[in-house]
Amino acid sequence: xxxxxxxxxxxxxxxxxxxxxxxxxxxxxxxYRLELFRQLxxxxxIELRVFIGDDIPNTKWRSAADLSGVDVVRLQTRxxxxxxxxxxxxxxxxxxxxxxxPDVILTEGESNFLSYLQALWFxxxxxxxxxxxxxxxxxxxxxxxxxxxxxxxxxxxxxxFDGMLVYSTFCKNWLVEAGHDEANVAVAxxxxxxxxxxxxxxxxxxxxxxxxxxxxxxxxxxxFYVGAMDANKRPSVLLDLARTTDSLKFNFVLAGDGLxxxxxxxxxxxxxxxNVYVLxxxxxxxxxxxxxxxxxxxxxxxGIVISEAxxxxxxxxxxxxxxxxxxxxxxGVTGRVLESGAVESFRVVIESMEADRESTxxxxxxxxxxxxxxxxxxxxxxxxxxxxxxxxxxx
Numbered sequence: 001x002x003x004x005x006x007x008x009x010x011x012x013x014x015x016x017x018x019x020x021x022x023x024x025x026x027x028x029x030x031x032y033r034l035e036l037f038r039q040l041x042x043x044x045x046i047e048l049r050v051f052i053g054d055d056i057p058n059t060k061w062r063s064a065a066d067l068s069g070v071d072v073v074r075l076q077t078r079x080x081x082x083x084x085x086x087x088x089x090x091x092x093x094x095x096x097x098x099x100x101x102p103d104v105i106l107t108e109g110e111s112n113f114l115s116y117l118q119a120l121w122f123x124x125x126x127x128x129x130x131x132x133x134x135x136x137x138x139x140x141x142x143x144x145x146x147x148x149x150x151x152x153x154x155x156x157x158x159x160x161f162d163g164m165l166v167y168s169t170f171c172k173n174w175l176v177e178a179g180h181d182e183a184n185v186a187v188a189x190x191x192x193x194x195x196x197x198x199x200x201x202x203x204x205x206x207x208x209x210x211x212x213x214x215x216x217x218x219x220x221x222x223x224f225y226v227g228a229m230d231a232n233k234r235p236s237v238l239l240d241l242a243r244t245t246d247s248l249k250f251n252f253v254l255a256g257d258g259l260x261x262x263x264x265x266x267x268x269x270x271x272x273x274x275n276v277y278v279l280x281x282x283x284x285x286x287x288x289x290x291x292x293x294x295x296x297x298x299x300x301x302x303g304i305v306i307s308e309a310x311x312x313x314x315x316x317x318x319x320x321x322x323x324x325x326x327x328x329x330x331x332g333v334t335g336r337v338l339e340s341g342a343v344e345s346f347r348v349v350i351e352s353m354e355a356d357r358e359s360t361x362x363x364x365x366x367x368x369x370x371x372x373x374x375x376x377x378x379x380x381x382x383x384x385x386x387x388x389x390x391x392x393x394x395x
Contacts, residue, residue, distance in 0.1 A: 039381035053077035109135025137171030229258030234300030315363035
């Protein structure tokens with residue numbers, strides 16, 4: 001295997017102007033991560049290289065078409081099925097790491113388990129390299145069972161890293177509860193391309209009424225779902241809401257790709273739910289649907305869409321998503337956080353928001369303000385960079 005001079009990896013002999021070399025191990029580089037990595041690539045003090053593999057077959061997991069602005073190494077991939085997951089093995093990863101001679105390796109967690117095993121093996125011969133485990137930690141609604149066999153194995157593997165970087169304060173609390181040192185877990189709240197959405201929201205000159213007229217939505221309170229049409233995201237809740245609310249008052253718009261699109265379309269048509277719009281994948285005109293909406297609803301899993309909605313001054317209604325709602329959605333301030341995921345709970349809140357549209361708009365304005373002050377993609381990148389530098393400077 002190619003080897004780099006380990007002395008070049010010693011942070012203690014680096015000059016103050018030498019950037020920290022950071023290798024990022026990802027299965028793929030999806031569109032919703034691209035701006036984050038462009039920001040990190042342009043940041044001072046670090047030199048970033050991202051190692052990715054082939055798109056994951058028969059899934060939505062694929063890299064963005066345009067990866068410009070990021071130093072990317074594409075590796076041939078062998079896919080190995082481990083239980084229910086198709087795990088990528090990136091061929092030649094250790095040799096490529098040796099060519100780059102990183103000071104820090106930042107790697108996706110269990111979803112990229114085989115790559116981080118290769119990275120841990122690489123470190124056996126490059127002892128000064130720091131390793132950061134980057135992932136979610138835990139998911140709201142799941143039971144945290146530190147004593148279970150699976151959790152103990154995961155904990156053992158995570159302890160091989162010098163630090164943990166997680167997507168939310170919820171995830172940090174989860175890991176601390178599992179036994180990790182609080183000081184060793186950093187948070188970088190996972191947001192989407194806020195730069196793009198803030199610019200689009202400010203640049204769209206049409207009024208909400210004009211956009212609704214153009215889209216044929218009429219002057220009704222519009223509830224928007226955007227995301228993958230997968231069962232765990234529960235998009236069918238919007239059809240349930242359409243059945244139990246006044247059709248003269250509400251629109252229910254669903255945008256996204258997935259297995260649920262056609263069944264939901266057929267169901268809405270068969271039942272005559274004329275105020276339900278199942279759009280499927282929307283790309284060019286997504287901004288118009290955000291502008292036309294009054295609220296974004298997340299009935300199941302999800303998270304990136306929260307920051308997008310906030311950029312468009314839309315409150316978010318959520319029960320248990322991916323954990324980022326604990327940072328972004330403040331109940332009664334930027335949206336509503338429901339104690340129950342039952343359709344009835346969503347119905348009561350949606351009807352109350354329609355009845356008091358001024359308060360609903362205030363929630364959206366609050367969300368926009370908090371996003372701009374605390375949770376932009378630039379701040380996301382700054383948090384990731386800080387975690388990298390903090391851990392790289394550990395003795």
